[in-house]
Amino acid sequence: MFTKEELMEIVAKRVENCTACPLYLTRTNVVVGEGNLDTRIVFVGEGPGEEEDKTGRPFVGRAGMLLTELLQETGFRREDVYICNVVKCRPPNNRTPTSEERLACKHFLLAQLEIINPDVIVALGATALSFFIEGKNVSITKVRGTPIDWLGGIKVVPTFHPSYLLRNRSKELRKTVLEDFKKAKSFIKEV
Template sequence: MGGSPLITNELTVEDLTARAVGCKRCTLGETRHSVVFGEGNLRAGLMLVGESPGEKEDETGRPFVGPAGRILNKILAEVGIRREDLYITGVIKCRPPQNRLPKKAEVSACVPFLKKQIELIRPKIIICLGSLATKTLLDPKAKITEVRGKWFERGGIMMMPTYHPAAVFHDEEKLAAIREDFRQVKEAYKKASGNGPKAPG
């Protein structure tokens, strides 16, 4: 759906957030309760990109606070990464009705926000959580089962795809794979930053 184009010279994440809150670039702007833009450390060297908000995210305006978020928090704690050391967002900022998969037009409408977030925050490493983030940021033809746990470089940023935490609900064996991927990311981030995310406590 039409709507004004994104301003290309946004100076701050706050400016971009305000623009997202008023966005009507696709029909999700008519059905959402909240815009789930993202949260975390704006100077984070590590960014997590998921898919789209679920029911709890839509209610609160925060990413990964529902069942998948609890899985993510568990994994972060197990590998010794604090959530406050990250910036977390999604490809889609508004919840698709009944948590259906986002449509291509919705992805196209929302991707400029994600790309601008990445430009402003300038992370060293991005973790692509699930298929949509992987296809959006790496390769539209990528298959998550083939690329998860592997490193890719895009625009000077190292990226690793892994399974979305929600995948654990359908296949518990994926939990170990996600945990191992996050361990790799933590070690790589330590090397990239000189110290890396601090362990809890």
């Protein structure tokens, strides 16, 4: 019987050796994810940016600092949750990963979520949302804050990506995302 740590290490090794889509050609480091494997809540973004590609860690650039702030304001410490992305290698110039790239990488995120088995997942942005709704064309603006049932029991709460908040600099939007984080927190089951 493997521990969660051992299982995640196996996933990480496979990601490190992965050449299943063209993003492997331009990556500096893969970015698997980090955090507490016993957490009840996982935050999923789109893909690594420049800082993440340099360091091999998720959400460490400006968007990451904002995410950390929002987590703290929700009552979480960053190290208590798990943070990862839909694709594990940086798309050049931070473009949106293509559907082929997302499909090639999909099994890694599925494996990570199976290992952690959280009560709730926060989908940060449209790319993360599309992972959980199988590519249906739904606007994040319309469905943010509305929980989706995924795999018969896990709640997925879609909200805006922190990068979007950085681009818009709206206090209202920031408040909205904070409310979505708090809603997501309310789906954590007491043990």
